Amino acid sequence: MGFFSRKKSALPQRDVIQGHTYEDAVLDTAVESASQGELKVALSALAECRTKPEVRALRVRVLAEKLVGRAESLVETAQTTGDPDTWLLAGSTFIEEAWAIRGHGWASSVGEDRFRMFFATLRKAIAPLHEAAEGLPQDAVPWAEMQRAALGLQADREELDAVWREITSRTQTLYPAYYTRLQILAKKWGGSHEEMLAFARLSVDAAPHGDPIAAMIPLAHFEVLLADQNELINNKHTIRAAMLPNTYFSKVRAEVDTAADKWMVAIPRPHPRALEAHNAFAAAYVLAVEPIRARAHLVAMRDHLHDLPWNYYIDYDKLRDEYLKAYGKFVMKAPKPAEMY
Structure with missing residues (x-):
């Protein structure tokens, strides 16, 4: 090794868990059963949480992801039984099938044929979700899923606002529904930074x-960061674009602190999205280079790595290594005295 070469530091040895940012043993059992072709356990898992919208929203989303390709058969079952849980799962699975067709890249990378299939599959979700909503009138989750479908279908703002009113008339803090609403108001979907940030602040x-709805603040700022970074890249300001993530979160840290404190000031209530929220705050504080707060949220993640918001500024295939670098820097190394204040 040359005298001026830098020795590559070893990454911490951690059992990082990706794509499983929750702790729900009932859901894990239901997923395993569904993967073997048995739906009884999955439907039972949904039925038992009809009055727990946060749990229900998580379970139906995870189960739908595992059942891609089986939406039509779920509709056939629902038509026979009239079961609102089966209707909900069918609608949600159509949404996941649509996004599997489209992919999650920029619209410019999606061909016309794939877009047609995407829209056609999304439209199939609407009727089952309406059936689920009619079957359980107080259930906010079919409307939350309807909001996801409406966003993908590029519904007009009046329709999107009407669905949002249906959600908020049934629940006030449904984490995934608030995140989708944040996306609807984002600049990339035709909204504006100002409206989106105002929504995040009012929600918190x-x-x-x-x-953990407090995480809407860092998530909204990641949307601003992504838009601003893309604008710099499009204008050939690549160096400024590369520097922006750190400088941006240093400037907005006070607002992120306030949101984090509202969540963590008391013992946080058990919540299905807590690990996701810790990811959002951890990523923000890593970029802000705030050792104490970064350490707290990285530890609270318990090595459950969620794609969002890390993949807003890190390539997917580098997520695990970058997380481990952050863990080594902020958790395994004790902060210097000056960093304590």
């Missing part, structure tokens, strides 16, 4: 202490 202000 209205939420009870100890609720």
